[in-house]
Structures are given as C-alpha cells and as structure tokens.
Amino acid sequence: MTSRTAALSHVGKIRANNQDSGYAGEHLFVVADGMGGHAGGDVASALAIQAIAHTDRAFESVDEAEQVLSQALLEANQELAETVFERPELTGMGTTVSGLIRVGAKVVVAHIGDSRIYRFRGGELEQITKDHTFVQRLVDSGRITPEEAAVHPRRSVLMRVLGDVDLNPEIDTMVLDTEPGDRWLLCSDGLSGYVTEEKVAEILAGQPDAALAAQSLVDESLDHGAPDNVTVVLVGVDDGPSSATAEPVMVGSAGAPLTFEVDTSRRGVRLPALLLHPLMTSVAEDEHFEPESEEFLRELIAEDRRRRIRRRITWSVGILLIIALIVAAAVAGYRYTQSRYFVGVVDGNVAIFQGVQQGIGPIPLSSVYRETDIALDDLPPFSRQTVEATINADDLQDALSIIERLERAAD
Structure with a gap:
C-alpha cells in the first residue's frame, strides 16, 4: 500500500507565532499543538516532533510499532522536562501529540491531549482519538452536551499533555485496520475547534488530491476567523505498489529554526474579520494543563455547577424581566386605546x-x-x-x- 500524503500548517489570523508542528514521512505521521502561550509552546511542539521522527521506519509487527511509538512519546516528554530544567523561563510549556504509524494494512495510533485523528471511509468521518480535556470529562459523564463543550469557559483546560508537568504521562494507544480508499486526518484544534465535521467530510469527499484537500481544510478554518494555529496532516491509503515517498516534511514550528526567545506579542484582529466573524475571531484562550486529580476534578465540577446555577438564575431573571416588560407594554397600549x-x-x-x-x-x-x-x-x-x-x-x-x-x- 502507498500513501498519498500532505502536511500544512498556518499561524492563523490572530496569534503572532505558530505553536503547532506537523510531520509527514513514509510510515510516521504526527501533529503536535504546543501550549504555554508565549512561554515555549512552539518549542514544545517542535522538540516533540523531532524526538518522535526517528520512529519513521518499517516495522515487522504492530506490537513492535505500538511499543516504539508510545516509548517515543515518553522520551519526548523527558526531553521537554530536561529543556525546562535548563531554561526555567520555559516552565509550564507542553504539547499535545497525535501520531500514527502504518504497518501493512494496520495503523498504530498514539495520542495525548486534544489534537485529533479522524478516519474518513466510505464518505463517513469518524473521530478515532478522544480529547484529554476537562470538558470531554463532563461530556463523558453526561453533565454537558458536545455542543455545550464547544463554548464552555473551561474548554482550554487539558488534563493530559507532554511537558514538564508529569514525568510519566498516560499515552492512549490503539491498533486499527485500514484499507484502500481510507484517508486519515491528523489535525490540531485550530481545525477541529472551528470547522464542523460535516464540512471536513464534505471537503475530503470532494477533493481527492491530498495537498489540495489539506489547503481547503486550512482555508476553511481561515474563513471562520482562525483565532488559533491550524495544522493538518492528511494520509491517503491506496492499493497500488509500495513506493518510497519524498523526503519527510516538517511543518509549523518543527519546520522552522528552533528558537528559545520569549514572544509576548499578538496580532490584532482585523476589522473585516471581526465584522464577518464576530464570534470566531475572538482570541483563543491559551491552553493550559491541570493535574488529572480527583480533587481538582471535583473543584472544576463544583465550579461548573455554580456556573450553571448562575446561568439559570440569569436566564430566569431575564425571562421574568421580558415578561414584565411585555405586560407593562400591553397595559400601557390598552390604556392608550381606551383614551380614543x-x-x-x-x-x-x-x-x-x-x-x-x-x-x-x-x-x-x-x-x-x-x-x-x-x-x-x-x-x-x-x-x-x-x-x-x-x-x-x-x-x-x-x-x-x-x-x-x-x-x-x-x-
């Protein structure tokens, strides 16, 4: 089997630097989304990609590939921790990582954070990975709906990442089948957070060329205001003879010279974008890690419960005020008619x-x-x-x- 692949990353319309990184090789494909704001998010994603890239080789079995890829993520985590030790100004940096390795008619997936991997098969788009976020916990427990999670004030809280925050993070791994015609999409939340799955599926179904499809996906995010970096790696599976791909491609921060300079700037929101996308063009809140502890979860859930209560009270008061205004207007209108x-x-x-x-x-x-x-x-x-x-x-x-x-x- 041979892959028809593409990798593309864009800084977006608001952020000043690209904290995303992507890699597309012969067997390995990875997306990483750095966190930490100006304090090293780009460094974290670039270091992680570079640390994992050595696994881009042929494997004899999926078990071997799964073990090697998972270990590569843990090694990347160790390298990030050592970098923070040497450069304390980068304390708190981290990155999500979602990667897959092709082994014959199988793919091995390793994942941590809220970047995503999708499989597009037979016109249907299926999310393979699960977000390691606080709002996903709320969705899983039935406290909120996926639609509410998309606008939840705590949607930027990550429960699991690579970085200096956890020496032994839990990595999700899985082995899945793949077949000719499948397309695998790896993306940062700059795409999944602003472009609907229905639109993604429409683009993948309508554009067979990987490079053009990747560009269309990025353009769709830009059309929605692109308040965050957006990175796309697209892998197409064919039934033709196996052949060597071109040189591996690194995009985003991993494709640029590594710099440890702290950048606190942001690009302003342009007026046309603000007028066309008043909701989407608000600056995306920097993602940050919180420990996956029961005490912290209880605190967040309690806060979320208070927030829902406040929202219900606000809505109730608002509805009562509207009813009172309608009644007052009706009474005033009736009194006016009776003066005629x-x-x-x-x-x-x-x-x-x-x-x-x-x-x-x-x-x-x-x-x-x-x-x-x-x-x-x-x-x-x-x-x-x-x-x-x-x-x-x-x-x-x-x-x-x-x-x-x-x-x-x-x-």
Whole structure:
C-alpha cells in the first residue's frame, strides 16, 4: 500500500507565532499543538516532533510499532522536562501529540491531549482519538452536551499533555485496520475547534488530491476567523505498489529554526474579520494543563455547577424581566386605546365607541360608550356611509360634537 500524503500548517489570523508542528514521512505521521502561550509552546511542539521522527521506519509487527511509538512519546516528554530544567523561563510549556504509524494494512495510533485523528471511509468521518480535556470529562459523564463543550469557559483546560508537568504521562494507544480508499486526518484544534465535521467530510469527499484537500481544510478554518494555529496532516491509503515517498516534511514550528526567545506579542484582529466573524475571531484562550486529580476534578465540577446555577438564575431573571416588560407594554397600549373614541353603528343606531377599531385577533379593543337615538336610516346617504365606515374623534368632546352634527343632519 502507498500513501498519498500532505502536511500544512498556518499561524492563523490572530496569534503572532505558530505553536503547532506537523510531520509527514513514509510510515510516521504526527501533529503536535504546543501550549504555554508565549512561554515555549512552539518549542514544545517542535522538540516533540523531532524526538518522535526517528520512529519513521518499517516495522515487522504492530506490537513492535505500538511499543516504539508510545516509548517515543515518553522520551519526548523527558526531553521537554530536561529543556525546562535548563531554561526555567520555559516552565509550564507542553504539547499535545497525535501520531500514527502504518504497518501493512494496520495503523498504530498514539495520542495525548486534544489534537485529533479522524478516519474518513466510505464518505463517513469518524473521530478515532478522544480529547484529554476537562470538558470531554463532563461530556463523558453526561453533565454537558458536545455542543455545550464547544463554548464552555473551561474548554482550554487539558488534563493530559507532554511537558514538564508529569514525568510519566498516560499515552492512549490503539491498533486499527485500514484499507484502500481510507484517508486519515491528523489535525490540531485550530481545525477541529472551528470547522464542523460535516464540512471536513464534505471537503475530503470532494477533493481527492491530498495537498489540495489539506489547503481547503486550512482555508476553511481561515474563513471562520482562525483565532488559533491550524495544522493538518492528511494520509491517503491506496492499493497500488509500495513506493518510497519524498523526503519527510516538517511543518509549523518543527519546520522552522528552533528558537528559545520569549514572544509576548499578538496580532490584532482585523476589522473585516471581526465584522464577518464576530464570534470566531475572538482570541483563543491559551491552553493550559491541570493535574488529572480527583480533587481538582471535583473543584472544576463544583465550579461548573455554580456556573450553571448562575446561568439559570440569569436566564430566569431575564425571562421574568421580558415578561414584565411585555405586560407593562400591553397595559400601557390598552390604556392608550381606551383614551380614543370613534362614532359608529350598533343595532342600527349611531353610537359612540371607546377604544380603537382594530382588535387583537378575536379580542376587540373597543366597546360601546353611549348609544344614541339617531337611526342610521334617518341620515342622508353621505352621512350614513361615513358613519358605517366609522368616524374617528380626537377625544370624547369631539365625539359628542360629531353626534350633534349628525342629529341636525337627521332632522
């Protein structure tokens, strides 16, 4: 089997530096999303990719590949910890890593963090990895929905990453089958967080060329404001003869000279982007690690419960205020209608009505104020037609004056 691959990374429209890294080789494919903001997120992802790249070779078995890839992630974790020890200004840096190795008709996956691996098969897109985030914990426990997780204020909290935060992090590994026609997508949350899975599937289905498909995916993220870095590695499986690929490709921070300079700058949001994407163009909050401890989880869950209670109270108060405003407006409107008068017909006689001619559905907004002895048939034709069509009065006194004129006309 041979792969049709592409790797592409973009800094996005807001961030000043690219903290993502990607690698596409002959057997190995990896995406890493650095965390730590200006304090080394780019360094973390680049070091991790470089530390894992040596596993890009043929393996005799999936068990061997799984063990080697998992160990490579742990070695990358150790290298990041040693780098922080030598450069304390990088304390707190870390990175997600999602990688796969092809072994014949199988793929071996190793994953930590919230970058993702998808398999596109038969027109269906399936998420293979699970995010190691606080909001994913809430989704798994049924406390919130995936839609709520996408806008949750704690969505940037990572529970597992590589870095100086955990000397022995837990790595998810799995072995899956692959077949001709499959396409494997590895991406940072700069894509998955802003482009729907339906749109991703549409692009993959409509563009067979890997490079063009990767560019379309990045462009789609940019069209949604791209507040975060976005990296895509696309792997297509074919049934043709095996052949050597081109030289391995590193993109993002891993593809640039490694620098340890601290960069605190951000690019401003351009006005056109802000107008076109007022929600998406807000600066993505820097991801950060929190220990995967029961005490911390309880604190976050308690905070989330308080947040939901506050939100319900706010919504309840808001709804009550809206209802009160509607009732007040209705009362004021009704009082206004009852200050108006008009002359019309009731039971064949001329009458003064209080209110207005219009109603609200079947509910009338007028009532008979005074019925006179003036018969409609006693009026001249023109006056009769005018009364039948109703005559508006400025006030009650004006209505009484109209009655007097009609009495004289009837005589």
